Amino acid sequence: MNTEVVNSYIPIYVKAFLLTLKIGWVGVVLAFILGIAGAFVLYFKLPVLSALTRAYVELFRNTPLLVQLFFIYYGLPVLGFKINAEVCGAVGLGLLGGSYMTESIRSGLDAVPKIQTESAVSLGMSRSQTFLSVILPQAFSISIPALVANVIFLLKETSVFSAISLMDLMFTAKDLIGLYYNTTESLFLLVVFYIIMLLPVSFAGSMIEKKMRFKMFGDGKHGI
Amino acid sequence: MGFEVLLKGKNPVRLLAGLGVALRISLISVVISILLGLIIGTLMTMKNPLIHAVSRIYLEIVRIMPQMVLLFIVFFGFTKMTGHNLSAEVSSVIVFSFWGTAEMADLVRGCLTSIPAIQYESSKALGLSRVQTYRYVIIPQIIRRLLPLSINLITRMIKTTSLIMMIGIVEVLKVGQQIIEANRKTSPHAAFGVFAAIFILYFLACWPISCLSKYLEKRWEN
Numbered sequence: 001m002n003t004e005v006v007n008s009y010i011p012i013y014v015k016a017f018l019l020t021l022k023i024g025w026v027g028v029v030l031a032f033i034l035g036i037a038g039a040f041v042l043y044f045k046l047p048v049l050s051a052l053t054r055a056y057v058e059l060f061r062n063t064p065l066l067v068q069l070f071f072i073y074y075g076l077p078v079l080g081f082k083i084n085a086e087v088c089g090a091v092g093l094g095l096l097g098g099s100y101m102t103e104s105i106r107s108g109l110d111a112v113p114k115i116q117t118e119s120a121v122s123l124g125m126s127r128s129q130t131f132l133s134v135i136l137p138q139a140f141s142i143s144i145p146a147l148v149a150n151v152i153f154l155l156k157e158t159s160v161f162s163a164i165s166l167m168d169l170m171f172t173a174k175d176l177i178g179l180y181y182n183t184t185e186s187l188f189l190l191v192v193f194y195i196i197m198l199l200p201v202s203f204a205g206s207m208i209e210k211k212m213r214f215k216m217f218g219d220g221k222h223g224i
Numbered sequence: 225m226g227f228e229v230l231l232k233g234k235n236p237v238r239l240l241a242g243l244g245v246a247l248r249i250s251l252i253s254v255v256i257s258i259l260l261g262l263i264i265g266t267l268m269t270m271k272n273p274l275i276h277a278v279s280r281i282y283l284e285i286v287r288i289m290p291q292m293v294l295l296f297i298v299f300f301g302f303t304k305m306t307g308h309n310l311s312a313e314v315s316s317v318i319v320f321s322f323w324g325t326a327e328m329a330d331l332v333r334g335c336l337t338s339i340p341a342i343q344y345e346s347s348k349a350l351g352l353s354r355v356q357t358y359r360y361v362i363i364p365q366i367i368r369r370l371l372p373l374s375i376n377l378i379t380r381m382i383k384t385t386s387l388i389m390m391i392g393i394v395e396v397l398k399v400g401q402q403i404i405e406a407n408r409k410t411s412p413h414a415a416f417g418v419f420a421a422i423f424i425l426y427f428l429a430c431w432p433i434s435c436l437s438k439y440l441e442k443r444w445e446n
Contacts, residue, residue, distance in 0.1 A: 062379065062430035064386035067423050070397060074404075075419035078226060078412075152287065159290035163390060170292055183304040187297055191289070198288035 005185045009176065016172040017193045023089045023166070024158040024197075028151055030094025035101020042102065043109045053102065060099035066160045068092050073164040089161045089168075097154045104150060108143030109135065141212045148205035155198055169193050226417030229407045238403070239418075242396035243425050249313060249388060250381040253320035257381070258374055260321065261328020268333040279329070286326035291384055294319045299391045312391045320381060327377055335369045372441035379430040379437070386426070396422055 038057065041049045060068065069092045073085065083091070112135050120130040162171035173190040177183050230236060268279045299315040302308070310318075339362055347357040389397045400418045407414045 058431060058434075059427060062383075062434055063423055063426045064383040066386045066389075067397065067419070067426050070400075071419040071423050075416040078416035156288070156290040159292035160387065160390075170290075170296070173296065177300060183300050187301050190293055190296065194289060194293055202284065202288050 001184050001188060002182070005180075005182050006189060009182075009185060009189055012172055012176070013169065013189045013193055016167055016169045017197065019086075019166070020158050020161070020168040021197060023086060023161065023168070024093065024155045026090040027093025027097060027158070028154050030090060031097025031101050031150070031154060034094060034098025035105050038098060038102030039105035039109060042106045057099045057102050060096055061103070065092060065096050065157050066163055068096060069160065069164050085161075085164050085166045088164055089158075089166050093154055093157060096157065097150060100150045100153070101147070104143050104146035105139070108139040108146070111142045112138045144212045145209050148209060152198060152201055152205065155201060159194075226411055226413035226415060227421075228417070229403055229411050229414045230417055230421050232407070235403055238399050239396055239421065239425070242394065242399035243429065245393065246385045246388065246395040247382065247429065249316055249393075250320065250378070250385040253317050253324055253385075254378050254381050256317070256321040257324025257328050257377065260325040262332055264325060265329035265332025266336065268329060269336045283326050283330060286323050291319060291323055292387055292390065294322065295387060295391055312388065312393045315391065316385070316388045316393065320384060323384070324377060324381055327380075328374065331370060331373045331377075335366050335373075338369070339365060368444040372437045372444070375433060375437040375440065379433045382430055382433075383426070396425065 038053045041053045069088065072083070072092050073088045076083075116134055116138065117130055120134045125134070158168060159170045161168045162174060165171070169190055173186045176186040230239070264279070267275055270276075295316060298319050299310065299312060302310045302315070343361055343365070344357060347361045352360065386395070386397060389395055394402075400422050404414045404418055411417075
């Protein structure tokens, strides 16, 4: 490996890295917003919206992001919806992530035993108090491992953005390999930057999982 | 809207054949992943510190490296390092099996460690031999927990194989692009119809499998 080549490539990669990071995290935030909204719709069984949410979740969970992006980026402009590649990437990632987040948050809410609601009501708590201070915190701590896994999954999925010609890390690597044949250096930097992007998230995720486990009483199976 | 190109000439057959290429690669990878995953997952439950360390590193690599990056490393990196040309199909099977094996092994490890010790103790108390314990008590429970999860892995594998177009394999997305290019003059709106069709094709390939996995999980819950 040629260190001079590596050094000269670093600024190009940093630029691509920042773009990937930006779109990735905007996508993750969008996914959380959609996921929370979707989970509430399903949990409270709102009419009509529930059916729509379920259809959305099934549709986006069972198709690859690459296909979704192609449809949004190349297919929709035909109908007059033109969006630029960056927005398309973030929206596509947000839509994909929203379907996963909806499932994870909803199953967290469902996992809180019914007796919790009944006990809260018998203590004289209102409906909103019960939901906000009894159900939600427990549901959240149950969902944490799944949410962390989703965030990591979404950040990894940013690697397909190059397909809609976004100048992300993958695109940069492919471009540099094609231009100068410095395959080893290009791939090395690609791996390094993905490690910088994901290793902290992975560690932070494991730590949050450990910290949040205190909310589970007993063996975490019956005593929640 | 561009749906008319879908039925033109051999286009429907070509699109389905393209999906077939992706499905074939994912099925080969799934079979390899499940077999290797069962072995490696069982090894991971051993208390040997070396196995523990190696498997931790392996799982962490798979956890944080995008499959796309692994695909590039194998497809471009291998050729660069050894001088031998690895075909795109072989590279993708290697990468997806590498990834799938880790996922499967983690599932197997999780299932094995979730069987409470009391199950083994009770079997012993009932006078079952080691083989009988596994045959009648442990393995049936493991299969019930593992089967829905491994079926789910199949849909994830199918979705991931859409990446193979990025290393030049002609699969359904690539065929779609070719159809759009070829009909640019006669039907300029083909992009919508073709990509919508591919979207639905992938959904039809994955959804029934997801439903089966969910059904089995519900049925065997207790």
